[in-house]
Amino acid sequence: MKGLGRLLTNPNILLLSLINGIRTLTQNGLSTFLPSYFINLLHLSPWLSGVYLTIIQVAGIVAAPISGHLSDRHGRKRVVRMALISTSLGIFFLVFINIQWLFIVFWG
Numbered sequence: 001m002k003g004l005g006r007l008l009t010n011p012n013i014l015l016l017s018l019i020n021g022i023r024t025l026t027q028n029g030l031s032t033f034l035p036s037y038f039i040n041l042l043h044l045s046p047w048l049s050g051v052y053l054t055i056i057q058v059a060g061i062v063a064a065p066i067s068g069h070l071s072d073r074h075g076r077k078r079v080v081r082m083a084l085i086s087t088s089l090g091i092f093f094l095v096f097i098n099i100q101w102l103f104i105v106f107w108g
Contacts (some may be wrong), residue, residue, distance in 0.1 A: 021086070 007013055034056075038049035070081040094102070 035049055036052060038044045038052060039046060044052070067079060067083065
């Protein structure tokens with residue numbers, strides 16, 4: 001129990017947990033609301049919406065071992081930092097350019 005108390009008061013662990021919680025919240029929100037966004041706001045067919053969601057999932061499946069390899073080679077902090085920065089910048093710029101196919105390509 002002493003170890004658990006030290007773990008919960010470690011600021012690095014708390015920050016990592018907070019970042020992971022935000023990432024998980026975002027991923028679950030996208031999984032829940034992205035199909036509705038595609039169909040209702042972009043007026044895509046359910047079939048095309050499914051294709052886009054499949055592309056996003058496949059990209060995530062392909063990216064996982066690549067990021068794992070980069071993490072082993074260059075360090076976890078560096079890979080996580082670059083992933084967070086690039087994703088944040090990408091989302092920021094996608095808000096200003098309203099190109100549907102680019103949204104799908106980037107998000108995948």
